[in-house]
Amino acid sequence: MEIKPVQKLSKLVVVLGPTASGKTDFSIELAKKFNGEIISADSRQIYKKMNIGTAKVRGAWQKDKVTGEKVFVYENIPHHLVDFIDPGDEFSLAQFKALAIARVNEIISHGKLPMLVGGTGLYIQAVVDNLLIPAVPPNKKLRQSLEEKTNQELVELLKKLDPVATRTIDADNKRRLIRALEVCIWTGKTFSGQQNKGESLFECLQIGLSVPRDELNSRIAERAEKMMERGLLEEVRALVKQRYGWNLPSMSGTGYKQFAGYFKKEISLENTVELLKRDTRRYARRQMTWFKRDAKIKWVDNVADAAKLIMEFLN
């Protein structure tokens, strides 16, 4: 029997939680305490020109004294994978995973503690569980032609190519059906058979920042008002002027898509803000649904407890 040498995995701290839970301040405090650098796991803060609506840290690009590379810095803490994609460009899970892993390794090589911080559950899972994502890039032509079919037709097709996938993908979820078909057609293998996990890349400590639902809701409301005070309307107007369309991934996120009706003169600004609050609440709920599945997450409600966990984890 062959005994594999037990390789010590590098340690990665993950801080997650629903939107508006206070992850930003929380993680910065921890980063300061543990000499950490933050890698954002947030599918919206990646975009440039989208600062207020994504609640991006108000940092700035600086040249790193040592490496000479440009880094986004806030409160003296480097924030990676933030503010680097044009809102008109596409970005994907696979790209995120690759970039995030690279950053973790870099940070470790500098002798600092990598901290993956964010609320995009799938992004976090991709890194933590090393999801092996089918290497099938989006195929626009194929997607377009599939788009024309009805959901029923797509389901029928998928039943032939990958009956197992039919069980987990909702028959009404066109986007998912198309992706599954795309993978099947491109690889000639089933989509469901390619959803695997690799061996762990890092030893991870996942800390969840828990906030009671009521409190979270009032924080969400407050935050929406603050965003408006900081000029969210102007930020969105600027994006619209630059011809970023409402159906772009960047523009279809909470904080932006709610303004579509306003700019089409269909609803008032007041109602827009209400929509923003509502959709943010719903989003937070969905995030919690996602996080609940992962029993490895250790939930805390204050920095001291989190620090304790990290201390134990690092020893």
Next chain:
RNA sequence: GGCCUGGUAGCCAAGUGGCUAAGGCGAGAGUCUGCAAAACUCUUAUCGUGGGUUCGAUUCCCACCCAGGCCU
């Protein structure tokens, strides 16, 4: 005291003499591997109370209670 209008889920609200009483909000549960702050699924009412008419009433009639409005 009289007249009018209305009483449908936690809230707003449609509707019909008879298939399982729209929809929205709120709430809850869930799915999730290259758009994930996205996309999608499910749950949440015997129609104010008591009678009557009818094969059958949430819908028609009567009484009562409640709310709002008007009148004296």
